[in-house]
Amino acid sequence: MTKRRALVRAVGPRLAEGLVTHVERVPVDVELARRQWTEYVEALGAAGWDIVEVPGIEECPDAVFVEDTMVVYRDLAVIARAGAEERRPEAKAAEEAVEQQGYRVERIEEPGTLDGGDVLKIGNTVYVGRGGRTNQDGIDQLRAYLEPLGATVVAIPVSKVLHLKSAVTALPDRTVIGYAPLVDDPAAFPTFRAVPEEAGAHVVLLDDDRLLMAASAPKSAELFRALGYRPVVVDISEFEKLEGCVTCLSVRLRPYQ
Numbered sequence: 263m264t265k266r267r268a269l270v271r272a273v274g275p276r277l278a279e280g281l282v283t284h285v286e287r288v289p290v291d292v293e294l295a296r297r298q299w300t301e302y303v304e305a306l307g308a309a310g311w312d313i314v315e316v317p318g319i320e321e322c323p324d325a326v327f328v329e330d331t332m333v334v335y336r337d338l339a340v341i342a343r344a345g346a347e348e349r350r351p352e353a354k355a356a357e358e359a360v361e362q363q364g365y366r367v368e369r370i371e372e373p374g375t376l377d378g379g380d381v382l383k384i385g386n387t388v389y390v391g392r393g394g395r396t397n398q399d400g401i402d403q404l405r406a407y408l409e410p411l412g413a414t415v416v417a418i419p420v421s422k423v424l425h426l427k428s429a430v431t432a433l434p435d436r437t438v439i440g441y442a443p444l445v446d447d448p449a450a451f452p453t454f455r456a457v458p459e460e461a462g463a464h465v466v467l468l469d470d471d472r473l474l475m476a477a478s479a480p481k482s483a484e485l486f487r488a489l490g491y492r493p494v495v496v497d498i499s500e501f502e503k504l505e506g507c508v509t510c511l512s513v514r515l516r517p518y519q
């Protein structure tokens with residue numbers, strides 16, 4: 263597989279009714295969210311990613327957070343079984359889309375639950391948050407699918423935020439970054455660098471030096487610039503109101519050997 267592709271899913275009409283768990287509900291401007299989503303997708307495109315749109319699903323307000331529907335490792339897409347029951351219908355069309363891109367498919371089955379947002383891949387290590395959305399059974403099933411492919415699956419406690427990747431992601435040099443007050447156990451990672459803002463913990467690696475990140479984390483962007491990276495900043499305020507971040511608005515399909 264040589265191309266870099268990103269699965270995305272457009273904002274649906276009921277976005278404002280999306281789930282909130284760790285934040286207070288505030289009104290969401292759906293029209294603004296649509297414009298922000300377009301800019302997010304354009305930023306991926308401008309960085310050389312081919313965009314593959316998953317058909318929308320009107321009855322699911324949170325469907326735009328397409329990352330949660332799967333975990334992709336090498337040539338395998340493991341279709342998630344959402345921790346929030348109302349999000350389970352999102353998986354089917356996402357599965358069809360990733361299959362059309364040439365991936366093999368396996369599924370997390372009952373009683374397992376797993377959200378893609380709980381899975382952080384760093385090289386061959388796959389960290390999986392165990393918390394509100396992903397349970398031990400889901401982690402065990404994921405391990406059974408991924409370890410034969412060479413992955414090591416490591417469970418990480420998550421209690422302060424929605425998903426593991428709401429707390430931590432990683433820089434291209436594999437340093438784990440997180441906003442310390444929201445990370446259960448920074449010592450769980452071989453390296454950890456604290457960032458000054460919650461949203462500064464969320465980066466999408468566009469390539470070896472460009473990081474897609476939210477406009478709400480300017481000090482963290484400065485920090486990354488000082489480290490030699492190039493932040494590409496998008497405003498995703500309307501998604502942040504629903505506990506979304508830059509990572510969750512796409513599934514990145516990276517080339518592998």
Ligand SMILES: NC(=O)NCCC[C@H](N)C(=O)O
Nearest residue numbers: 280281327379504505506510
């Ligand atoms: N991977 C992610 O960070 N997904 C965000 C999901 C937000 C959505 N409102 C939810 O609660 O499921």
